[in-house]
Structure formats: structure tokens, C-alpha cells
Amino acid sequence: MSAEAAVRAPGTAPAEWFTRAVLRNGPLGGLVALVAVMAVLSRDFLHGRNLLNVGVQASVTAVLAFGVTFVIVSAGIDLSVGSVAALSATVTAWAATSQGLPVVAALPLGLAVGVVAGLVSGALVAYGRLPAFIATLAMLSVARGLSLVISGGSPIAFPSALNHLGDTLGGWLPVPVLVTVAMGLLAALVLARTYTGRAMFAIGGNEEAARLSGIDVKRRKLVVYALSGLFAAVAGIVLAARLTSAQPQAATGYELDAIAAVVIGGASLSGGSGKASGTLIGALILAVLRNGLNLLSVSAFWQQVATGLVIAMAVLLDTLRRRSTR
Amino acid sequence: MRRRGRGATASAAVLLVLGLGLGTTGCDRGGNTDLGLALSTMNNPFFVGIKKGAQAEAKARGLKINITDAQNDPTQQINQMETFTSQNVKAAIINPVDSDAAVPAVGVANRADVPVVSIDRGVNGGRVGTTIASDNVEGGRLAARSLAAALGGRGRVVVLEGQPGTSAARERGKGFEEGVREFPGIEVVARQPADFDRAKGMDVMANLLQAHRGVTGVFAANDEMALGAAKALGSSAGGKVKVVGFDGTPDGIAAVRDGTLTATVAQQPELLGRQAVDRALRAARGERLPKTVKVPVVLVTRKNAAEFGG
Numbered sequence: 173m174s175a176e177a178a179v180r181a182p183g184t185a186p187a188e189w190f191t192r193a194v195l196r197n198g199p200l201g202g203l204v205a206l207v208a209v210m211a212v213l214s215r216d217f218l219h220g221r222n223l224l225n226v227g228v229q230a231s232v233t234a235v236l237a238f239g240v241t242f243v244i245v246s247a248g249i250d251l252s253v254g255s256v257a258a259l260s261a262t263v264t265a266w267a268a269t270s271q272g273l274p275v276v277a278a279l280p281l282g283l284a285v286g287v288v289a290g291l292v293s294g295a296l297v298a299y300g301r302l303p304a305f306i307a308t309l310a311m312l313s314v315a316r317g318l319s320l321v322i323s324g325g326s327p328i329a330f331p332s333a334l335n336h337l338g339d340t341l342g343g344w345l346p347v348p349v350l351v352t353v354a355m356g357l358l359a360a361l362v363l364a365r366t367y368t369g370r371a372m373f374a375i376g377g378n379e380e381a382a383r384l385s386g387i388d389v390k391r392r393k394l395v396v397y398a399l400s401g402l403f404a405a406v407a408g409i410v411l412a413a414r415l416t417s418a419q420p421q422a423a424t425g426y427e428l429d430a431i432a433a434v435v436i437g438g439a440s441l442s443g444g445s446g447k448a449s450g451t452l453i454g455a456l457i458l459a460v461l462r463n464g465l466n467l468l469s470v471s472a473f474w475q476q477v478a479t480g481l482v483i484a485m486a487v488l489l490d491t492l493r494r495r496s497t498r
Numbered sequence: 499m500r501r502r503g504r505g506a507t508a509s510a511a512v513l514l515v516l517g518l519g520l521g522t523t524g525c526d527r528g529g530n531t532d533l534g535l536a537l538s539t540m541n542n543p544f545f546v547g548i549k550k551g552a553q554a555e556a557k558a559r560g561l562k563i564n565i566t567d568a569q570n571d572p573t574q575q576i577n578q579m580e581t582f583t584s585q586n587v588k589a590a591i592i593n594p595v596d597s598d599a600a601v602p603a604v605g606v607a608n609r610a611d612v613p614v615v616s617i618d619r620g621v622n623g624g625r626v627g628t629t630i631a632s633d634n635v636e637g638g639r640l641a642a643r644s645l646a647a648a649l650g651g652r653g654r655v656v657v658l659e660g661q662p663g664t665s666a667a668r669e670r671g672k673g674f675e676e677g678v679r680e681f682p683g684i685e686v687v688a689r690q691p692a693d694f695d696r697a698k699g700m701d702v703m704a705n706l707l708q709a710h711r712g713v714t715g716v717f718a719a720n721d722e723m724a725l726g727a728a729k730a731l732g733s734s735a736g737g738k739v740k741v742v743g744f745d746g747t748p749d750g751i752a753a754v755r756d757g758t759l760t761a762t763v764a765q766q767p768e769l770l771g772r773q774a775v776d777r778a779l780r781a782a783r784g785e786r787l788p789k790t791v792k793v794p795v796v797l798v799t800r801k802n803a804a805e806f807g808g
């Protein structure tokens with residue numbers, strides 16, 4: 173659609189600005205198109221309150237996806253983020269509620285669990301030479317299992333101080349959206365401004381070349397997966413704060429949403445490209461779609477069909493756009 | 499590098515075999531097993547309840563029961579049925595992972611002339627003595643009546659459906675539709691899936707509130723979604739908007755006690771487990787059993803919530 177728009181509107185200045193913005197940022201074009209469609213189909217969609225709902229509903233997927241962006245940029249994959257999110261939240265709740273640790277200790281413990289899970293996956297990939305798919309698939313199972321073990325299979329009340337992470341400030345500003353923005357900025361900063369970030373692109377582009385140019389590929393991979401684990405932990409804690417309880421079965425299957433968000437956002441699964449802003453847009457596309465389908469009362473079965481079609485369309489559009497601008 | 503990979507595979511295989519060996523020697527010792535119960539999963543309090551009930555009933559009758567966990571994998575269930583037949587059990591109880599995929603597992607028992615009864619889910623083939631399950635349809639009707647009563651027979655209601663395609667989602671939804679038809683003043687304004695998940699229940703409820711004004715009632719096909727919906731409704735849950743759930747989980751019952759949920763329909767997993775042992779033994783004696791045994795569900799409201807703990 174973005175390519176078509178470019179052909180049709182060569183005239184006025186705002187239109188030109190718009191097409192250029194769309195061309196430069198394919199996923200944004202997809203989001204704008206989807207929002208336009210939803211706004212036409214449902215009167216309730218464009219209300220400020222509904223848009224904030226969309227923001228909140230995108231938040232957990234977005235934070236998970238920022239972490240997965242690092243991994244995909246460096247040509248890996250992380251299937252464990254949903255389980256690691258649940259494990260981190262469970263450990264935080266267990267430490268604070270069941271063991272009576274103060275929140276200032278429980279929260280870092282929960283985040284550390286995410287980092288450790290990431291380090292283990294990273295070590296299996298970098299030093300154990302396991303394919304990332306398998307190493308993180310194993311972690312998916314182990315982390316989910318551990319969160320069931322720790323919780324005994326039942327939800328644990330989340331410490332009330334942390335529940336503010338799921339609050340809405342002043343009746344309109346949801347904290348999960350703020351967390352998403354903060355984590356998004358952090359992800360963008362890591363990707364664009366740090367040694368590790370640049371190393372991710374180098375490794376994803378050509379691992380051998382990266383190694384020969386003096387990058388300690390193994391150590392960088394450890395950092396990449398640890399970052400993914402840390403972001404997963406933050407996402408899990410935000411999710412638990414929204415629910416006011418840590419659920420051992422929470423975030424099941426979210427890894428696929430996160431990967432979809434990264435890819436819709438324009439990253440390549442073969443590595444070497446990806447942007448935090450694109451990932452955010454990918455997460456928003458998924459959230460807008462789910463919200464819109466609810467508003468339109470689409471039947472349960474068709475919702476899954478529609479979600480699949482939109483994922484395929486979004487990536488297809490982006491591929492076509494790249495081909496046309498090359 | 500390739501050689502190293504092969505070494506790793508070999509060592510992984512050795513570990514796996516060792517693990518399996520330890521796993522199987524852990525159970526099945528001592529012989530003389532009377533009954534086998536192949537559970538789909540123990541990752542869920544509901545199935546743990548079935549297990550407890552079956553164990554208690556077997557113990558009361560002085561029988562030895564071998565209980566296995568298929569971790570939601572139908573193939574494991576076939577292996578476990580083979581184990582039961584080689585232990586010469588009197589009867590086997592299967593809690594199918596999937597109604598179609600359980601057919602070969604039932605076939606294993608059929609060929610060894612071991613009577614089979616199924617629990618919670620039916621089996622679409624093979625010879626099964628009877629199927630013991632909660633009456634989900636009746637539960638849906640009960641939920642509809644209690645919601646209608648709480649609303650005084652008038653109101654706009656949304657339905658949060660379970661995972662599309664599962665029998666629980668279908669039957670509970672069907673029962674609710676049937677029940678709600680008795681109350682012409684109740685209008686179902688939306689019906690949307692939230693996959694039995696608390697977070698999704700919250701998001702879908704928030705979305706539905708945007709599209710539909712004046713919603714006064716919610717029926718959620720399980721307690722997790724009901725609790726999510728109550729979270730999205732905030733202070734109006736239990737006040738302006740009545741929420742009814744299903745399952746009677748500890749969290750759900752606690753919410754009924756504090757008034758956020760108006761009611762929940764409790765299943766009785768331990769009773770299911772007890773009934774299954776009883777019917778399996780009757781099948782072993784060659785009694786003719788009805789095709790299905792429906793175990794009643796119970797409406798939990800603020801009045802009787804204390805009896806259910808939580």
C-alpha cells in the first residue's frame with residue numbers, strides 16, 4: 173500500500189511529507205493503514221481512552237519484543253521470553269509475598285532471574301554451540317517448569333508496592349505505557365549508541381567477519397541473551413502488576429507475539445537489521461488488531477484468521493517496499 | 499565441528515536414556531497394580547483434584563492405583579496405557595489429552611481386554627465403558643440464572659468465551675445461551691474469546707467496554723477470565739456490573755467471598771476422580787454402564803462460599 177500511495181500523491185506538500193515518511197518507515201505505513209481501517213469500521217476506535225487501552229495492551233508484548241530485537245538483530249532467536257517473564261514475576265512475588273523479603277530486594281531478584289536465564293541460554297548458544305532455536309526452546313520449558321515448581325501451580329499475590337506499575341496516573345496516563353517508552357528508549361540507545369549494539373549488527377550481518385574484525389562474538393552473544401532475559405523480566409513484572417498477581421501460566425505463547433512484532437517492525441530473521449521503533453510499531457499493530465476485532469465483535473474463529481493475515485500482509489508490504497526502493 | 503556436534507548428540511542421548519530409566523524406576527515397583535489412571539496433565543489444580551479423589555477412593559477400597567502424567571502429549575498416553583496393560587490392571591481410566599488422539603491409547607487397552615473408562619473428556623472411538631465428566635452445559639445454565647437473578651432479570655451482558663474449539667468453551671457457552679433465553683430482559687451484546695486467560699480477560703473486557711455502553715453483566719467461561727474482567731471493571735465489579743465465573747478455583751472463590759465476583763460455578767474434581775474409580779471397577783466386573791456419567795456442578799455464591807474454602 174505504501175508504494176501505491178507514493179505513486180498517487182506527488183502533489184501537495186503534506187501529502188509528499190506523508191508518503192516520504194511512509195516510504196522511509198514501512199511498518200509505520202502498515203500501522204497507519206490499519207488504524208484508518210479500524211477508525212472507519214468502528215466509531216469507538218479513535219477515542220483517546222481506547223487508544224490508551226491499545227497502548228497498555230501493547231506494552232507487555234512491546235517490552236518482550238525489544239529484548240527479542242537484540243537477539244534477532246544478531247541473527248539468533250529467543251523462544252524463551254514468555255516463560256522467563258512468568259518465572260521472573262513468580263520469583264518476585266514468591267520472594268516478597270511468601271518469603272517476606274522487602275520489595276527493594278525482591279524486585280532486583282526477579283530481574284536477576286531474567287538475566288541469569290538469558291545468560292544460560294546465551295552460554296548454551298555461544299559456548300555449547302547449540303542452535304539458538306534449541307537452546308531457547310529448552311529454556312522455554314525449564315523456565316515454565318520452574319515457575320510452576322516455585323508457585324506450586326497457583327497464582328501468588330504480587331507485592332502491592334509493585335502493583336503501581338500497572339496503575340493509571342491521574343486517571344489517564346497508564347504506567348505500563350511509560351515503562352514501554354522507557355524500555356524502548358533504552359533498547360534504541362543500546363542498538364545505536366553502544367559497542368554491544370553495533371556488535372549485534374556486525375554479528376547478525378556476518379558472524380565470521382565480525383569475529384575476524386576483533387569482536388569477541390561469544391561474549392557479545394552472552395550479553396545479547398542476558399539483555400533479552402532482562403527485558404523479559406521487566407515485561408513479566410509489568411504483566412503481573414497489571415493482574416496484581418504472578419501467574420505461573422502467564423505469558424504462554426507471548427514469545428511468538430514478540431517475534432511477530434519484531435519481524436513486522438522490519439527486522440530480518442536472518443539478522444543484521446532491526447530497529448526499536450519498528451518493533452514498537454509491530455507490537456502496536458498486533459494490539460490495534462486485537463482491540464479492533466473486539467470492538468467489531470468478530471467471531472472467535474475468524475479472529476485467528478485475521479491475525480495471521482495481518483502478520484503476513486505487514487511483512488509482505490515491507491518486503492515489497494524494500495524491493496521498490498532499492 | 500561436525501564431529502563435536504555428534505559427540506554432543508550422543509551424550510545427550512545417553513543422558514536422556516538415563517533420565518528415562520530413573521523416571522520409570524521411580525514409579526512401578528512392587529507389582530499387583532489394580533487400576534491405572536492416565537492423566538493428561540498435572541499442571542493444573544483441576545487435574546490434581548481428580549488425582550486426589552481417585553487416590554482417596556482407591557485407598558478406601560484397599561486398591562493400588564498407578565497414576566501417570568502425560569504432560570499433554572497424546573503419544574505418552576499410549577505408552578502409559580501399554581504400561582498399564584503389562585501390569586495387568588483390572589481397569590484403566592483415561593483422561594484424554596485429546597479426544598481423537600486418545601483412540602489408539604484406548605485401542606491398546608481394548609486389545610488386552612482391559613476395560614476403559616474416560617474422565618473429563620470423551621474418546622472419539624474404541625470401546626470405552628463410560629465417560630465421567632462435569633455437566634458443563636448445566637453449569638452454563640446455572641451461571642445464566644444466577645447472573646439474571648443478580649441483575650433483576652434486565653440488563654446488557656457480555657460473554658467472555660474460552661479457547662475456541664475446546665469442549666469446555668463450547669458446552670459452557672451453549673449452556674449459558676440456553677439459560678439466558680429464559681430471561682427476555684437480558685440482552686447479550688457481545689461474545690468474544692479470551693482463551694481462558696486472566697490477562698486476555700482483562701484486555702478483552704477493556705475493549706468491549708469501549709464498544710458497548712451500559713454493560714451491567716459479564717459471564718466468563720472460567721474464573722481466570724472473570725478475575726481479569728473484574729480487574730478491567732475496577733470498582734464497578736460486583737457493584738454496577740455483576741460478573742459470574744466458572745470453575746470455583748481458590749482465587750475465584752476468594753473473589754466471590756469479597757464480592758467482586760457475584761458467583762462461580764464450581765466443578766468437583768475430587769468427586770470426578772472418585773466416580774471414575776467406582777465406574778472403572780464396575781466396568782471390570784462386567785456391569786453395563788450408561789454412555790456418560792454427568793457429575794453435578796455447584797453454584798458458589800457469597801452465601802455458601804465458606805464451604806468451598808478459598
